[in-house]
Amino acid sequence: MKIVLDGMGGDNAPQAVISGAVEALKEFKDIILYITGAEDKITEELSKYDYDKDRIKVINTTEVIGTNEHPVMALRRKKDSSLAVALNLVKNKECDAIISAGSTGAFLAGCTLIVGRIKGIDRPALGPIMPGKNGPFMVIDSGANVDCKPEYLVQFGKMGKVYCETILKQPNPKVGLINIGAEEEKGDELTKAAYKLLKESEPNFSGNVEPRDVTLGDVPVLVCDGFVGNTVLKMYEGVASTLFSVIGNEIKSTKRGLLGGLLLKPSFGNIKKKFNYKEYGGAPFLGVDGICVKAHGSSDAKAFKSAIRQTYIIKQNDTIEKIKKEIEEFQG
Amino acid sequence: MKIVLDGMGGDNAPQAVISGAVEALKEFKDIILYITGAEDKITEELSKYDYDKDRIKVINTTEVIGTNEHPVMALRRKKDSSLAVALNLVKNKECDAIISAGSTGAFLAGCTLIVGRIKGIDRPALGPIMPGKNGPFMVIDSGANVDCKPEYLVQFGKMGKVYCETILKQPNPKVGLINIGAEEEKGDELTKAAYKLLKESEPNFSGNVEPRDVTLGDVPVLVCDGFVGNTVLKMYEGVASTLFSVIGNEIKSTKRGLLGGLLLKPSFGNIKKKFNYKEYGGAPFLGVDGICVKAHGSSDAKAFKSAIRQTYIIKQNDTIEKIKKEIEEFQG
Numbered sequence: 057m058k059i060v061l062d063g064m065g066g067d068n069a070p071q072a073v074i075s076g077a078v079e080a081l082k083e084f085k086d087i088i089l090y091i092t093g094a095e096d097k098i099t100e101e102l103s104k105y106d107y108d109k110d111r112i113k114v115i116n117t118t119e120v121i122g123t124n125e126h127p128v129m130a131l132r133r134k135k136d137s138s139l140a141v142a143l144n145l146v147k148n149k150e151c152d153a154i155i156s157a158g159s160t161g162a163f164l165a166g167c168t169l170i171v172g173r174i175k176g177i178d179r180p181a182l183g184p185i186m187p188g189k190n191g192p193f194m195v196i197d198s199g200a201n202v203d204c205k206p207e208y209l210v211q212f213g214k215m216g217k218v219y220c221e222t223i224l225k226q227p228n229p230k231v232g233l234i235n236i237g238a239e240e241e242k243g244d245e246l247t248k249a250a251y252k253l254l255k256e257s258e259p260n261f262s263g264n265v266e267p268r269d270v271t272l273g274d275v276p277v278l279v280c281d282g283f284v285g286n287t288v289l290k291m292y293e294g295v296a297s298t299l300f301s302v303i304g305n306e307i308k309s310t311k312r313g314l315l316g317g318l319l320l321k322p323s324f325g326n327i328k329k330k331f332n333y334k335e336y337g338g339a340p341f342l343g344v345d346g347i348c349v350k351a352h353g354s355s356d357a358k359a360f361k362s363a364i365r366q367t368y369i370i371k372q373n374d375t376i377e378k379i380k381k382e383i384e385e386f387q388g
Numbered sequence: 389m390k391i392v393l394d395g396m397g398g399d400n401a402p403q404a405v406i407s408g409a410v411e412a413l414k415e416f417k418d419i420i421l422y423i424t425g426a427e428d429k430i431t432e433e434l435s436k437y438d439y440d441k442d443r444i445k446v447i448n449t450t451e452v453i454g455t456n457e458h459p460v461m462a463l464r465r466k467k468d469s470s471l472a473v474a475l476n477l478v479k480n481k482e483c484d485a486i487i488s489a490g491s492t493g494a495f496l497a498g499c500t501l502i503v504g505r506i507k508g509i510d511r512p513a514l515g516p517i518m519p520g521k522n523g524p525f526m527v528i529d530s531g532a533n534v535d536c537k538p539e540y541l542v543q544f545g546k547m548g549k550v551y552c553e554t555i556l557k558q559p560n561p562k563v564g565l566i567n568i569g570a571e572e573e574k575g576d577e578l579t580k581a582a583y584k585l586l587k588e589s590e591p592n593f594s595g596n597v598e599p600r601d602v603t604l605g606d607v608p609v610l611v612c613d614g615f616v617g618n619t620v621l622k623m624y625e626g627v628a629s630t631l632f633s634v635i636g637n638e639i640k641s642t643k644r645g646l647l648g649g650l651l652l653k654p655s656f657g658n659i660k661k662k663f664n665y666k667e668y669g670g671a672p673f674l675g676v677d678g679i680c681v682k683a684h685g686s687s688d689a690k691a692f693k694s695a696i697r698q699t700y701i702i703k704q705n706d707t708i709e710k711i712k713k714e715i716e717e718f719q720g
Contacts, residue, residue: 124571189630199568202576236531236618239456244534244615267622271630283576284619286568290599291623298521298603299631302662306655313655319648323638330634 057086057371059364060151063093064120064138065158067354070098073157076360077112078105083361084368090151092117092138117141120158123353127161131169139163143170146346153347153367155338157355164200167344174376176383179204180343181212181282182350183219186292187331188273192224195234195270195278199286200341206249209233209279211383213258215342216277218382222373223366224276231258232265232275234284239264246281254279257386267291296331300324337366342379347371389418391699392483395425396452396470397490399686402430405489408692409444410437415693416700422483424449424470449473452490455685459493463501471495475502478678485679485699487670489687496532499676506708508715511536512675513544513614514682515551518624519663520605524556527566527602527610531618532673538581541565541611543715545590547674548609550714554705555698556608563590564597564607566616571596578613586611589718599623628663632656669698674711679703 095116183196307317427448515528639649670683
């Protein structure tokens with residue numbers, strides 16, 4: 057299996073990309089990694105490691121797309137960017153998959169413009185898997201598409217379901233609609249219309265899920281507009297960070313607290329591990345006719361390795377083919 | 389000052405309403421409370437307490453509006469409901485304010501249809517005050533209005549600013565727009581258009597606030613569509629509940645954890661107190677030409693007392709008059 061890594065994407069590129077790549081080679085014996093980017097920098101970084109030189113190929117590119125550039129314009133202008141060159145390797149079937157921690161917008165635009173969409177999918181979507189109280193869950197779309205139409209949400213549900221089945225090994229997962237009320241008639245125009253469509257066309261649809269219940273993880277596939285999904289994910293991150301910080305300050309404020317905190321150090325360690333997104337790797341753009349995995353912009357080596365592991369599992373499970381089949385059957 | 393309480397609204401009515409009312413009489417010597425609802429039940433409940441009989445007036449009503457009824461239809465049909473009668477007392481200036489923990493939809497509809505809107509306000513909005521890491525903040529609108537137009541968000545900002553100044557005593561508070569990116573061009577159609585309007589017309593506008601940063605409390609007035617605001621509030625509630633539950637389970641899983649947990653009991657108590665919405669009372673429907681305070685549906689006696697305290701403060705500070713002035717000046 058051949059995976060191309062955008063060597064210049066993300067806050068810690070290329071160091072973290074390369075360190076994660078070298079680690080992944082040890083775990084997965086049948087992968088070959090391509091890395092696009094400034095050859096001199098990448099080669100210099102690689103020289104720090106001992107690895108099988110036949111399994112990492114560096115492809116020199118001269119341009120980089122920044123996170124603040126207009127996605128489509130940047131892609132069109134920077135043909136020799138690390139991202140565009142990597143995407144073309146997937147398009148031309150030279151590589152089976154791409155991973156990038158760079159600009160989400162440019163990556164998404166490139167997936168659609170260069171690699172192409174699956175027939176029957178209007179908008180590829182991001183569906184990261186998150187840790188929940190009773191189990192993992194995915195929020196799809198979590199930020200790739202705003203101002204969605206109701207039918208997009210049905211497509212998100214179909215793709216999420218297949219992804220959840222193949223990656224989380226949860227047979228027949230429930231599909232829920234994130235909404236600000238439990239009853240069918242609650243919500244805004246989008247969720248009311250999406251509710252009706254999902255009820256008609258998704259056998260696994262289990263109704264509305266209020267944001268209060270999202271993190272329980274009782275409904276593994278949660279569909280919504282990307283603005284809402286992004287809000288859900290970022291609130292999860294923000295509230296957790298605020299609470300841990302408040303707990304930390306409270307603990308430090310008394311001697312009794314300090315002793316209690318010391319005793320609970322392993323417990324907090326377990327919780328932080330359980331709720332660490334880095335363990336879950338990246339999130340694929342589902343709906344693209346290829347394996348395109350978005351890694352978090354702040355990914356470190358461990359996160360890149362996890363993203364490679366996840367990409368590997370997506371490929372091993374024929375996930376994209378299964379999504380295509382599901383969408384084909386849905387469209388009849 | 390005369391405040392009317394919807395005696396039948398909320399999960400714990402009328403017991404919690406009455407218990408909270410009796411407690412409030414002790415704290416605020418210059419208030420008179422009206423309670424609408426089934427006179428026999430209310431009188432029976434009141435007979436359990438020792439209080440100044442001249443300061444609580446019971447007004448018998450024969451109907452109750454349920455939370456699952458169509459708001460406008462229910463209000464029109466049930467003229468003798470505890471809510472409609474209470475709203476009319478405010479409309480006719482017999483009372484200065486109303487508090488209800490009943491159906492949000494019916495209460496909002498009644499505020500608009502019976503009490504009336506402030507000139508220049510298209511949609512009254514809910515703006516509850518929440519505890520944040522560095523200070524309290526309000527999210528307006530937090531669920532009264534979905535599918536908002538950009539100009540509503542500007543009005544929310546003006547009202548929230550005045551409310552924050554008068555209630556939280558924060559002079560010149562920053563007004564932020566909840567959005568899924570920090571940059572001006574980020575977001576969906578609504579937030580992009582609202583950004584432009586806010587930039588032009590709100591001197592306190594400080595730009596986008598990502599959901600990750602909402603709970604920091606660095607920006608005290610946060611405007612958004614009601615679907616987003618409700619998602620933010622319910623995620624806050626849900627994530628906090630999930631985390632505390634996970635921490636609790638982790639603590640209980642080892643002897644060391646149990647001991648640490650015991651030592652940290654006062655610390656967790658402080659945190660729970662700090663993050664307890666009951667301390668903050670209800671949330672007013674801002675934009676109504678009167679003081680209309682929505683208490684949480686699950687309010688207990690303490691929450692009702694807090695809502696009465698907040699209503700009192702709103703009145704003492706001429707909040708509604710100040711909002712009117714702000715909107716008048718804005719419209720020129």
